[in-house]
Amino acid sequence: MRDARFERVVLRRANLRRAFVPDFAARLTGTTVTDVGRRAKHLVLALSSGDTLLIHLGMTGDFRVESPALEGEPAPADPGTHDHVVFQMSSGFVVTFNDPRRFGAMDLMTAVTYARHPTLSSLGPEPLSEAFTDGVLAAACARRRTALKPALLDQRIVAGLGNIYAVEALHRAGLSPLRKASTIATPTGKPRPTATRLVAAIKAVLNSAVERQLRPEYRSARFRVYDREGEACPTRGCDGRIRRVVQAGRSTFYCATCQR
DNA sequence: ATTGAGACCTGTCGGC
DNA sequence: TGCCGACAGGTCTCAA
Numbered sequence: 477m478r479d480a481r482f483e484r485v486v487l488r489r490a491n492l493r494r495a496f497v498p499d500f501a502a503r504l505t506g507t508t509v510t511d512v513g514r515r516a517k518h519l520v521l522a523l524s525s526g527d528t529l530l531i532h533l534g535m536t537g538d539f540r541v542e543s544p545a546l547e548g549e550p551a552p553a554d555p556g557t558h559d560h561v562v563f564q565m566s567s568g569f570v571v572t573f574n575d576p577r578r579f580g581a582m583d584l585m586t587a588v589t590y591a592r593h594p595t596l597s598s599l600g601p602e603p604l605s606e607a608f609t610d611g612v613l614a615a616a617c618a619r620r621r622t623a624l625k626p627a628l629l630d631q632r633i634v635a636g637l638g639n640i641y642a643v644e645a646l647h648r649a650g651l652s653p654l655r656k657a658s659t660i661a662t663p664t665g666k667p668r669p670t671a672t673r674l675v676a677a678i679k680a681v682l683n684s685a686v687e688r689q690l691r692p693e694y695r696s697a698r699f700r701v702y703d704r705e706g707e708a709c710p711t712r713g714c715d716g717r718i719r720r721v722v723q724a725g726r727s728t729f730y731c732a733t734c735q736r
Numbered sequence: 737a738t739t740g741a742g743a744c745c746t747g748t749c750g751g752c
Numbered sequence: 753t754g755c756c757g758a759c760a761g762g763t764c765t766c767a768a
Contacts, residue, residue, distance in 0.1 A: 493744080493763085517762075535761040536746085558746095577746050579762060595763075622739065631763085639761070703760095724740055727760080 477521065477565070481508045484564035492560055493534070493581040500584055503527065508566075516599050516635035528590040534579025540572045599635040603678050608634060610675045614667035617657040624660065625653035626724040634678070639726050640702045641681050647701045647711075649677035652735045653728045654721070701729045709734060 485501040497503065511522035519531040561573040561582065573582070585593065600616065601607040616633040627633055628642040646653050651670055660671040700710045705720040709731035716733025
């Protein structure tokens with residue numbers, strides 16, 4: 477996408493999440509992608525116009541990239557049922573945004589609205605960055621009264637962790653999702669050993685998830701505790717069973733025996 | 737201010 | 753077989 481220009485933008489459905497600016501297609505057409513980045517779960521495309529195209533894939537969002545020019549096809553195939561936006565790029569590629577459940581979002585923002593974006597501007601550190609340390613996590617959790625697991629889903633504490641990996645990280649760290657978030661910090665906000673373990677577990681879980689995505693043969697592997705209610709706990713030497721509880725409206729899976 | 741519940745959306749799955 | 757409700761995900765909005 478980088479250095480490619482939007483030659484044609486087709487909005488096949490006007491009511492995706494986040495209100496599209498009225499002239500979405502017109503403002504995008506003719507601009508060039510100068511940079512492609514990511515922040516938390518958002519895809520960030522910097523444009524030559526100074527605008528920023530912010531994209532969130534939700535849970536079922538996906539991009540399909542086709543190259544009619546290379547394949548000698550005159551036009552892209554018939555759009556599928558959930559093809560919501562089609563980008564014809566100057567590079568010859570046709571990039572189609574497909575999102576069956578429509579939890580994805582696309583927003584075209586000016587420099588000012590992007591800088592003041594309420595969610596982006598208050599995001600916590602990237603979990604795989606050096607900025608995400610036990611000290612930072614402990615300080616962020618110290619005065620929270622919520623349980624630990626809902627705190628991990630708060631993007632202001634750590635950016636980009638979702639329900640599944642929060643669950644997996646807590647299991648890996650041997651920490652109960654039900655304990656108060658503040659228990660991983662001392663009264664003065666310093667990290668306890670539990671905070672150190674949790675940060676290491678989050679990084680490990682995310683790194684192995686990335687690795688798995690890069691290795692097709694492992695992609696179908698299931699998670700260790702997520703969606704395994706009633707099954708034996710996979711922890712070595714643990715004879716517990718995986719339980720399911722609901723916290724803040726989301727499913728939590730954990731082992732009450734080895735997660736304390 | 738912090739927290740949680742509800743809404744959004746639709747494909748899938750379990751139960752009758 | 754077919755229908756129907758429950759459920760999953762991330763984030764925004766609203767209310768306690």
